[in-house]
Amino acid sequence: MGVAALVTAPVRAAPPQTLVAVPERPAAPDLLLDAAAGGTTQLSKLKGRVVVVNFWATWCPPCRREMPSLERLNRIMKGERFEIVGIDAGEEMDNVLRFRTTIDPAPTFELYLDPESKALKAFGVNGLPTTYVLDPEGRIAYKALGPREFDDPAIVDTIRRLMSASTGK
Numbered sequence: 369m370g371v372a373a374l375v376t377a378p379v380r381a382a383p384p385q386t387l388v389a390v391p392e393r394p395a396a397p398d399l400l401l402d403a404a405a406g407g408t409t410q411l412s413k414l415k416g417r418v419v420v421v422n423f424w425a426t427w428c429p430p431c432r433r434e435m436p437s438l439e440r441l442n443r444i445m446k447g448e449r450f451e452i453v454g455i456d457a458g459e460e461m462d463n464v465l466r467f468r469t470t471i472d473p474a475p476t477f478e479l480y481l482d483p484e485s486k487a488l489k490a491f492g493v494n495g496l497p498t499t500y501v502l503d504p505e506g507r508i509a510y511k512a513l514g515p516r517e518f519d520d521p522a523i524v525d526t527i528r529r530l531m532s533a534s535t536g537k
Contacts, residue, residue: 385520387501387510396421396502397490401455401480404464409453409478412506417449418530419502420518423482423493425457426467430515431497439473440519441527449504449531452477455487457496501527504534 396419398412411419422438424431435454442452456464456479464479482488491500499518501510509530516523 385517385522387512387523387526390508390511393503393507393509396500396506396508397487399487399490401453401487404456404461404479404481411453414451414453415506416504417451418504418527420452420527421491421500421502422452422454423457423488423491423496423498424454425496426459426463428496432471434497434515434518435471435475436473437516437518439471439475439477441524442475442477444519444524445527450527454479455482456480457488458483458485501530503530
């Protein structure tokens with residue numbers, strides 16, 4: 369599946385401020401990701417944290433609209449066992465870096481490149497934006513197809529409960 373085959377996801381896929389639980393929590397694909405700003409990370413190295421994996425593109429209007437809420441969530445969760453991984457769907461580094469400067473508030477979390485759509489394929493993404501929430505064991509706990517306001521109290525509460533469940537708090 370090439371990037372051109374992706375379509376933006378319809379908002380009606382799920383109520384806008386909810387995350388859909390993924391039955392049986394399958395293990396997330398262990399990807400080596402290239403950061404737009406340079407460097408790499410291995411998704412498995414983020415185990416021990418709740419990780420929001422957001423697939424997006426600069427040309428996707430719903431992706432652009434939800435990006436500030438991801439940054440607000442990042443700020444809310446600062447200092448906690450939490451990480452946001454933004455994976456761009458097939459664009460060049462310059463486009464992604466330029467995009468970062470057009471968003472308010474600008475994302476301070478790392479944006480990664482997926483030029484050959486390997487991450488998209490590994491996760492089975494077929495529309496943008498698509499977001500997965502990984503539990504601290506690296507399993508897919510929740511999914512969101514279509515845009516969300518990720519700093520919505522219901523989503524923040526879901527993420528915190530996922531953290532608490534893994535620590536027994």
